[in-house]
Amino acid sequence: MDTADSAIAQFEMESVASEFAKSTPTFWKFLCASACPQWQSSSVSGGLLVRLVMAAACLMKARSQRMSALQYIVSIVLHNSGAKKAAFTRLNRLGLAMSHKSTLTKLRQMATKFDVHLLDWKNSIEAAGLLHQQPMDGGHIQHLESTGSTTDSGSKVGELDLCKDLLSGSFSEGQDSMATSEKVEYRTLFQITGDNVDFEIRAKYMTLDRRNKSLHWFNLIATDERVIPPCVLGNTGPRRSIMSVSNSEFFPSLFDHHCIRNDFVFLVSKVVVKYLPAFGLFSQFVGNYAAHEHSLEAGNKSEKHCLGLLELNENKHQDMVEILCHVNSNYVPYKYTEDLDGGSQPVEPLVCLQFGGDQLTAERARNSKKAVINGHQAYQRLDALLPHAEDFHCSMNFVNLVYKKFYHTNSSSDVGTMYQLRNKLDRRDVSSDTKNYRACNSFLQDVLNGYIIASTLQHFGMADADDMDVIPPGLPVSQQQTWFHGEMVKIVDKFVLQWENLEHTAGMFVDAIQSGRPFQLHTSSSSHHSGASSDFQHLHPHESTPLQTGQFAGRRACSVAGCEKDFATDSERSHHERVAHGLTRVPTRQQQPTGAANHLEQECLDDHIFNYSCSLMKMALLERNFQDAVHYMDGPRLLRVWKFKMLHFKEAGRTK
Numbered sequence: 001m002d003t004a005d006s007a008i009a010q011f012e013m014e015s016v017a018s019e020f021a022k023s024t025p026t027f028w029k030f031l032c033a034s035a036c037p038q039w040q041s042s043s044v045s046g047g048l049l050v051r052l053v054m055a056a057a058c059l060m061k062a063r064s065q066r067m068s069a070l071q072y073i074v075s076i077v078l079h080n081s082g083a084k085k086a087a088f089t090r091l092n093r094l095g096l097a098m099s100h101k102s103t104l105t106k107l108r109q110m111a112t113k114f115d116v117h118l119l120d121w122k123n124s125i126e127a128a129g130l131l132h133q134q135p136m137d138g139g140h141i142q143h144l145e146s147t148g149s150t151t152d153s154g155s156k157v158g159e160l161d162l163c164k165d166l167l168s169g170s171f172s173e174g175q176d177s178m179a180t181s182e183k184v185e186y187r188t189l190f191q192i193t194g195d196n197v198d199f200e201i202r203a204k205y206m207t208l209d210r211r212n213k214s215l216h217w218f219n220l221i222a223t224d225e226r227v228i229p230p231c232v233l234g235n236t237g238p239r240r241s242i243m244s245v246s247n248s249e250f251f252p253s254l255f256d257h258h259c260i261r262n263d264f265v266f267l268v269s270k271v272v273v274k275y276l277p278a279f280g281l282f283s284q285f286v287g288n289y290a291a292h293e294h295s296l297e298a299g300n301k302s303e304k305h306c307l308g309l310l311e312l313n314e315n316k317h318q319d320m321v322e323i324l325c326h327v328n329s330n331y332v333p334y335k336y337t338e339d340l341d342g343g344s345q346p347v348e349p350l351v352c353l354q355f356g357g358d359q360l361t362a363e364r365a366r367n368s369k370k371a372v373i374n375g376h377q378a379y380q381r382l383d384a385l386l387p388h389a390e391d392f393h394c395s396m397n398f399v400n401l402v403y404k405k406f407y408h409t410n411s412s413s414d415v416g417t418m419y420q421l422r423n424k425l426d427r428r429d430v431s432s433d434t435k436n437y438r439a440c441n442s443f444l445q446d447v448l449n450g451y452i453i454a455s456t457l458q459h460f461g462m463a464d465a466d467d468m469d470v471i472p473p474g475l476p477v478s479q480q481q482t483w484f485h486g487e488m489v490k491i492v493d494k495f496v497l498q499w500e501n502l503e504h505t506a507g508m509f510v511d512a513i514q515s516g517r518p519f520q521l522h523t524s525s526s527s528h529h530s531g532a533s534s535d536f537q538h539l540h541p542h543e544s545t546p547l548q549t550g551q552f553a554g555r556r557a558c559s560v561a562g563c564e565k566d567f568a569t570d571s572e573r574s575h576h577e578r579v580a581h582g583l584t585r586v587p588t589r590q591q592q593p594t595g596a597a598n599h600l601e602q603e604c605l606d607d608h609i610f611n612y613s614c615s616l617m618k619m620a621l622l623e624r625n626f627q628d629a630v631h632y633m634d635g636p637r638l639l640r641v642w643k644f645k646m647l648h649f650k651e652a653g654r655t656k
Contacts, residue, residue: 008072008110013053016070020056031056058095068098075103115307118190118222118331125333125350189225191354192307192327193390194218195361196314218314218323220307222331226297227633252643259640263625264492265485266290271452272488278468285481289632298633307331314361320368324382327355332384347377349384358393359656391630391638398623398645399441400434401652406616407432416613421447441623448620451613455495459487496618559583619648 020028031052057070075098078087091097098106201213252260266286273283289295310326312319332353334346355365365387375381403418409432411417422430422443429439453465460470475483555566556573560581567573577583622644629637649655 008069011069011073013050016053017049061095071098072106079103115305117305122331122333189228190222191225191356192220192222193356194220195357197309216313218310218312222305222307224303226300227294256640256643261492261497264496264621265488267621267624268452268492269488271449272456275453276456276465278470282484285484292634294633314364320364321371324365324368324385328382328385334379346379349378352384352386355385355387356390359389362387362389395627396437397654399444401648402444402619403432403434418447444620451617455491459491495614496621
């Protein structure tokens with residue numbers, strides 16, 4: 001049994017058993033017969049196979065101390081499990097594990113190759129760039145046809161071929177890559193993700209030389225890009241001017257509302273067929289995921305590589321610059337040129353890498369790049385690193401927003417509220433500050449499932465979840481899918497979206513944006529979305545003075561002629577008119593909008609419990625849709641959910 005680092009990483013019980021059966025058949029038969037008198041060679045598998053291999057490994061280690069691959073694996077498992085040194089000593093004497101010192105030595109040896117895969121990828125890209133490609137402006141590369149004749153440096157090349165050639169495999173030295181059409185190995189792209197690791201070491205007895213230590217490190221992880229989009233963006237500049245982009249393109253359109261409705265129907269259907277036995281037969285019509293153009297790539301397992309901990313603090317500007325320089329110099333493939341001393345110097349990047357993290361990490365990375373923007377070359381300016389905030393940060397922020405809206409500690413006696421359900425289910429790890437994100441997110445998803453089940457029971461008039469008398473008798477098999485989908489649409493329209501008013505609301509919203517008319521958000525007390533954000537609320541044009549030049553849509557302009565001031569609320573405008581112009585507004589019943597005369601009576605008739613439940617379902621479904629799109633790498637759906645989330649963040653004043 002080989003104890004090399006690569007052999008331990010690729011160790012398999014089945015291969016060791018096959019080696020014993022082939023090299024020492026008598027010894028292996030003896031072990032099998034000892035463990036199971038009525039054994040057969042084909043029946044040795046599972047737990048029995050593991051025990052036989054472990055017994056053989058202990059005997060082989062007694063024969064030779066170098067035959068200890070399995071013992072090393074057991075020791076590494078003990079180390080990762082946090083076992084103490086005494087456990088290593090006792091198991092080592094039994095021949096089941098290595099000593100604690102030998103385990104640490106082996107881990108140090110294996111740690112020296114933690115980034116070998118990423119370095120191989122970088123070297124292959126650099127070799128392909130030197131032998132197969134030429135650089136273009138902005139660090140991009142231009143493909144040279146591998147048909148024996150080179151193309152002119154200014155010729156136009158297909159951008160999709162450009163990406164494929166950029167990611168091609170390595171070439172052997174001395175091979176003329178431009179004179180051969182041999183197919184090369186395909187290589188993928190990676191993105192680097194980092195975050196801070198903070199912990200404190202407290203001294204049991206504090207002295208002058210034994211103090212508490214506060215450590216701030218930075219962890220880096222490389223993840224492969226399973227989906228590599230074609231290079232559709234140019235290298236010389238943006239495709240459109242920002243001044244030509246309408247604001248309506250950043251808001252949800254009617255098409256987006258229809259798509260989000262279909263997404264909600266799919267998510268609700270998954271919960272119904274999973275938790276209600278009466279609808280179990282419809283599971284064949286509800287898939288595990290929503291298919292999209294990259295579903296095949298999303299089904300592959302991601303390849304991740306831990307790049308180790310850097311003893312640098314991202315809160316310090318100089319340390320953040322060192323972190324970016326470390327990533328840039330070690331993992332970004334560059335084109336090299338010969339300097340005056342005869343050495344090689346990196347000039348232009350062959351591939352740009354995404355550098356992800358939370359919003360604070362991305363902001364610090366961007367500021368650190370600005371600090372070195374005066375560098376003479378792209379390598380010095382860190383142009384190859386593209387900082388961005390990860391989607392996980394958005395989920396944490398949105399879950400916190402949901403808790404701010406719907407989780408209140410004074411609602412313990414209100415049945416169905418989040419805080420009452422938290423106490424009833426004894427979820428003590430859930431709190432309003434959502435510091436324990438995973439516990440809070442899990443509780444939110446459980447509450448959503450409960451609300452979906454309760455809505456389904458009410459829609460079908462079911463007595464409980466075990467009620468089976470819901471499907472119409474005599475329903476043909478060919479119509480079951482259509483019937484089930486129609487009922488799920490009714491549930492979403494009634495309990496989540498209020499679809500009758502949504503299309504009209506969205507149409508008014510888009511028309512107001514495209515026509516440049518001012519508008520304001522008007523929340524009707526009779527709408528069951530009074531606790532929701534502005535994306536599904538009614539939008540009405542401003543009834544008062546039209547906006548003047550320089551004023552923003554949605555603000556209240558002063559009604560006095562010649563005054564160009566505008567205000568966010570009616571109370572601020574009234575105060576300004578009273579103080580600055582001596583004008584006093586006297587509200588009358590004729591000035592009130594239609595339907596508001598009996599506001600107090602209507603307030604009493606509103607079902608606030610129903611409003612709370614529907615608003616919570618909508619926001620929780622929006623977050624589940626976001627997480628589902630991230631999990632299955634559905635880019636268009638992810639961007640669509642971002643449009644709706646943006647409105648919630650705007651309403652809550654969340655800019656980060």
